[in-house]
Amino acid sequence: MRLHTTTTALGTLALVLGLAAPAIADIRIGATLSETGPAAFLGDPEAKTLKLLVDEINAAGGVLGEKIELIVYDDGGDPNKARTFATRLVEDDEVVAVIGGTTTGTSMAILQVFEDAEIPFISLAGAIEIIDPVRPYTFKTPHTDRMACAKIFADMKARGLTKIGMISGSDGFGASMHKQCLQIVGDYGIEVLADETYGPSDADMTPQLTNIKGKEGVQAVLNAGFGQGPAIVTRNYQQLAVGLPLYQSHGVASDGFIELAGASAAEGIRLPGTALLVAKLLPDNDPQRPLVTAYKASFEAATGKPVSTFGGYAHDALRILVDALNRAGKAEPQAIRDAIEATSGLVGTTGTVTMSAENHLGLDLSAFRMLEIKDGGWKLVE
Amino acid sequence: MRLSSKTTTLLALAALIALAPLFFPSSYYFRVGSLIFVNGLAVTGLVVLTGYAGQISLGHAGFVGIGAYACALAPVHLGLNPIAAAVVGAALSGGIAWLVGRPILRLKGYYLAVASLGFGALVSMVLANEAQVTGGPDGMTVPDPGLRALLKSAGLDLSNSAFWYAFSGIVLVIGAWLALNLYHSPTGRALRALHGSEVAARTVGVDVAGFKLRAFVISAFYASLSGSLLALQNKFITPDVAGYMHSIELVTMTVLGGAGSVLGAICGAMILTTLPQVLTVFQEYEQVMLGLVMMLVMIFMRDGLLPSLSRKIRGRGK
């Protein structure tokens, strides 16, 4: 009796799961993103961007004469869940390409699924490990954290700041950037004198900042982190009147950050960002200008929220994919993969992307722009 | 011949695992199935701890984490085969459970909950902070144990998902068999006795502290093996497996399905593992639905889904 009930239940469940899968048609693109959970800050604008752009593309007639069908799953930032969704996208939804992996953890957990299934995968996470060593089917759009570090250290060096303190979030983003910054800091002749961390939901960082401030010889401070941490660090920084140049990471590159930290506390902060934040400040002949202005306008109109760099990553991933589809001329994973690898001179929010068999990111440092917060807005540092 | 309830349960479970693939439209269902078994294993351990002995733990993901990272670290540092590493991990988890269990299990109710939660938090903090060893929050890769290749050379070529489905399914059936054995054994009786009344259990000679500790260690073994299985089939592991949310998830599975019964708790694992997959239909209402399901089941079926349902069915039969 019990056996019978359970089998029936399982059958029903399988039926429900089966029904949940969409009917076969169109060009199917999958995504597993962290729309909720600790990385929702990143995953939410990414998901919104994808949905928005796919609607726009379909309204304009689709790609290769077919509509794009987007299947987005929310992995909540849990790599295990992401892995299950990855399998589902490949095995059940039978997508031709996948965008996602909001965080490094989720991306690393799922990339093998796509490598095994030979389906192109474009990650939206920061760590260099995702594309180094190069795996045939794995690509990514954001600058690596290492590039962000390099951009910051180059700016420090130019200002003659050689002894710094670091304060990093202990979450994936902060820890990853912290690790990569330490790997290259020596190349710039910069020394990290103080190295502190904070938890992702901490309410006060004055003890850590007091220690950095009290360290003899520190000339600047770098905060690697995203979410509320950097806003609180910035406010505590002002409260303690540390008075040294403060650098933030690309993790906070959005207007929301200035609002949260307060314009006065954020004044003078420098951080590497993309053209997206400074669309209006770009010279008229900048190749990125029309693109970022259009994306910013449509995102803000559709969601009522300011754009963030992260939404831009998703934007670029979809553009790379659509561009590859057009060049491949058919919606087959192998052809798409080859076309993605051949991407050349494609303008995105993060910069101009040129991929190769050795480079599955295709961005250089020039695309990163050093920004400074000035009077509650952004300013380009030359 | 009338089969004992133990045999019926085991047969039902084994048949379910063996026959379910007949209904699978794609190999993605193998993945979901093997996740159910992995969670089911941890949850079976919690049945021993919570269902039999009546002790709460909000930190068992800590042991899951130890088992998972053992499979990632021991092959690299000790040169062990990942399967052997899983055994080492289980031994380590058992040892740690034995050490921390004694003081923690003196506490009762919510105090036990917070102490076990603290233990789990400590494990996940170490895993996240010691980035040199564990790769930090970004996680680390787990080597392949080569079992699939072994089977292939023996002429049995299974897809990755199907292999892990079968492997975790077998481990789960063994785990369930052990837990069911325990239920009707002198040890199981002692555990259930101290659950019913600690003072009465003492007066009939049960070493309450010692038996709680045994249940704790056994459940740590289960959790650790569950973590190892997860790490082996995902081939990549992050500290999230050791986190507070995972502990809560495991307890919820146990209680939702019915902490007092192995099959019930495994049902709980099945429901909570498949629910997020089914709920994707609801998109942003996923969390709302999950919360509602948890509340409704616990309000209207306080002994858990399976015991409440089977009671209802039996009640109708009378």
Added chain:
Amino acid sequence: MPELMQFLLSGVTVGAVYALVALGFTIIYNASDVVNFAQGEFVMLGGMFTVFAFEAGLPLPLAALLAIIATAAIGVALNKLAIEPARGAPVVSLIIITIGASILIRGLTQIAFDKQLHRFPAFSGDAPIQIVGATMLPQSLWVIAGALAIFVGLWLFFTRTLTGRAVLATANNRIAAQLVGINTKYVMTLSFALSAAIGALAGVLVTPITLTGYDIGIALALKGFAAAMLGGMGNPKGALVGGLLLGVIEALTAGYLSSQYKDAAAFVIILAVLFAMPQGLFGRQSTDRV
């Protein structure tokens, strides 16, 4: 010395946040022996409601008041719809019901509002106050004062008012309380309303410091729960001392030992205290009655 002072001020600020959350746990626990794991969501709701009412143009005090009332109403609904029907369920079932409620509230909040972080201006500006070479934001004083005021209020409530004693009596022996004429249903409703209101008030006070967002409740509830258990569940004094102690331990560990392991230090001390005093610092001693 200024360092130590700065660490202490930081610890007290953070500790007062924990204490505010921990205090919210005490009333419901005292009335029903339920630890409400959705308490963190009350704090979140207090902050979120205020943010959105404020952004809609209401003056801050009015926005805060509305937020507290709305959250209290949600607390009452939680009791009526989930806790009351589950009366008599074992501890672990109640844990899961309240965790389910917290997931539900989070899910609804992210739909009704959004998933962004928010804050509103501090009540008395952001000019730091200098104390012996260390600094503190005026909002910290609001938080500390809030924690103290709620503590005194709760202490008076439980010891000096008939209703407060009725709450304690209900927890002690529900049937007996009914026999002596206490309306236990009303007591439960009141407890949930008060707990939710305290949580919301906490949210209003701490948002300018900690920021708010739909999922901040989990971390807050965890720390608040730990603080309450450290002090001894059910005792307002325990919640206050437990919260402050936890904050100070974290700040001192971050300052002097390792910021990486400050949370670990906090949990190690909680474990150590519970091993020595299984009922927390100020918890009621219980003896098996057989």
Added chain:
Amino acid sequence: MSLLQIEGLGIDFGGLRAVHDVSFSLGAGEIVSVIGPNGAGKTTLFNMISGVYRPEHGRVRLAGEDVTGIEPHLLARRGLSRTFQNLQIFQAMTVLENAIAGHHLHEKGPVLADLLSLPSSRRRAAEAEASARMLLDRVGLGRAEAQEAGSLSYGALKRLEIARALALKPRVLLLDEPAAGCNAVETEEIDRLIAEVAAEGVAILLVEHDMKMVMRISNHIVVLDHGEKIAEGAPAKVSRDPRVIEAYLGPQVRETADAHG
């Protein structure tokens, strides 16, 4: 030599003197009853003797060995067993399992053998089960063995507790109000059972409110009031003791002070 020897036992609860300086002794086959008004400290005394509370003063000796403050499960190994005034039955287990649980010391073995359900484990369990069945028959619960214990009547539960306590094959048996809540017939059955057990050489310490029963079966009576021993002796002698009569009849108002003995 007496089997159980109580010497100057005492304990305070929050400054309140619950039991003070109580001494008496108990020999094999003897039935000693402890009586006294409600709140006199009878159950507290039981709890100290059986190791549930750690006494603050005095000594408990079991067959000459000092066992003061020893954990109850260790006392059980030394042959001391008890029942409870407010039932402590394993509610979720069947009647039979409750009785088997009483055989814990006989049936326990390596946990690994139990996990693997090795023959040794099954044999231990089977022996305990057979003995448990006999005990259930003895207390008249043989037919109820498959029922969940929680579904039994109060009187039946009292007998089940006695069966569980007897499963230890104790040398000393502490019975806390075994006949409370039982009707006349049930009381008589319990009465007979106690006498039988004592006849087998078990020393029985009894707390009971049914005075008729106490007078009938006790060899010796100890009277407590306000935590102190006020009288001791043979039933006939104690029942005439003016202090005992005063304690019982005089200030009966005091009985409301505490529901527990």
